[in-house]
Amino acid sequence: xxxxxxxxxxxxxxxxxxxRSGTTWSMRVLACDHSxxxxxxxxxxxxxxxxxxxxxxxxxxPVLAPGDHDERYQWLWSWIMDxxxxxxxxxxxxxxxxxxxxxxxxxxxxxxxxxxxxxxxxLGARPxxxxxxxxxxxxxxxxxxxxxxxxxxxxxxxxxxxLALFRHPGNVLSSWISLDLHDQYVHLEQHPVIQRRIxxxxxxxxxxxxLERLVWQLGxxxxxxxxxxxxxxxxxxxxxxxxxxxxxxQFQRLYADLGLTWNEDAERYLTKNDRPGEGYPTQRVASDQxxxxxxxxxxxxxxxxxxxxxxxxxxxWSDADFAP
Numbered sequence: 001x002x003x004x005x006x007x008x009x010x011x012x013x014x015x016x017x018x019x020r021s022g023t024t025w026s027m028r029v030l031a032c033d034h035s036x037x038x039x040x041x042x043x044x045x046x047x048x049x050x051x052x053x054x055x056x057x058x059x060x061x062p063v064l065a066p067g068d069h070d071e072r073y074q075w076l077w078s079w080i081m082d083x084x085x086x087x088x089x090x091x092x093x094x095x096x097x098x099x100x101x102x103x104x105x106x107x108x109x110x111x112x113x114x115x116x117x118x119x120x121x122x123l124g125a126r127p128x129x130x131x132x133x134x135x136x137x138x139x140x141x142x143x144x145x146x147x148x149x150x151x152x153x154x155x156x157x158x159x160x161x162x163l164a165l166f167r168h169p170g171n172v173l174s175s176w177i178s179l180d181l182h183d184q185y186v187h188l189e190q191h192p193v194i195q196r197r198i199x200x201x202x203x204x205x206x207x208x209x210x211l212e213r214l215v216w217q218l219g220x221x222x223x224x225x226x227x228x229x230x231x232x233x234x235x236x237x238x239x240x241x242x243x244x245x246x247x248x249x250q251f252q253r254l255y256a257d258l259g260l261t262w263n264e265d266a267e268r269y270l271t272k273n274d275r276p277g278e279g280y281p282t283q284r285v286a287s288d289q290x291x292x293x294x295x296x297x298x299x300x301x302x303x304x305x306x307x308x309x310x311x312x313x314x315x316x317w318s319d320a321d322f323a324p
Contacts, residue, residue, distance in 0.1 A: 013139065027040070055076070096116055096120040164238075171240070204219075204312065
């Protein structure tokens with residue numbers, strides 16, 4: 001009989017999706033396997049000084065393909081692969097970030113002057129490169145919602161297993177709007193790689209209407225993530241809607257696909273959180289989630305989704321999935 005593989009001997013697991021795609025809920029269910037060492041969004045500029053420093057030239061959603069070179073972003077992910085080890089300098093950076101007001105964070109994401117964010121980034125420059133305490137005895141689990149367009153680049157540089165999570169764009173859109181998520185103010189159309197793909201006709205031109213531009217942005221991110229998934233048939237792929245269909249059964253299957261050990265803590269977490277909730281907390285009635293967008297979006301918003309996303313060759317959803 002082949003002896004079981006120790007958790008720490010398995011490659012790190014990277015859970016990649018788009019903001020508000022159910023990644024936090026999924027991560028917390030997976031983290032119930034206590035052989036994992038979980039790291040939550042270490043590449044989020046709102047929480048991480050190293051992310052501010054490393055993503056200065058890449059923007060909120062880096063667009064990188066295997067073979068591309070970005071020294072700072074590679075340093076960031078090398079630090080993440082070490083378990084994102086802490087230091088006094090990084091703690092000082094986090095203290096500064098806690099004082100940042102929403103308006104300054106939005107200005108930063110729009111590429112405008114944000115002094116506190118800048119100081120936090122200076123303190124987060126070149127984070128320590130030594131394994132985090134406890135990493136040797138655990139398998140690393142990293143959640144990111146900012147690398148869906150660079151996850152192929154990450155997987156090319158590092159020995160990782162990837163779980164790609166998608167969610168119906170209508171549900172993502174309604175969440176971004178209701179929470180006034182700052183990610184909607186990122187000007188993805190200004191990224192050089194995206195501009196080249198627009199110019200070549202690979203991507204449609206974004207509309208001038210703010211809602212159209214936002215839906216266009218969701219289309220771009222989903223398409224690039226789909227392209228990476230297509231190039232990596234070994235990756236595990238799920239949709240949030242799929243996981244909401246009898247979550248205990250679905251997560252048991254996901255655990256098996258990821259080489260994790262199902263346990264009572266995971267079942268207890270799912271049962272406890274299957275109740276009404278809203279905002280950032282993960283409490284939701286799971287069975288209500290797949291079609292929630294139909295009651296949260298206006299007919300105009302649904303029409304914009306159908307019209308804009310029809311221009312993208314998406315494979316996860318078809319036009320029929322956007323019928324009100």
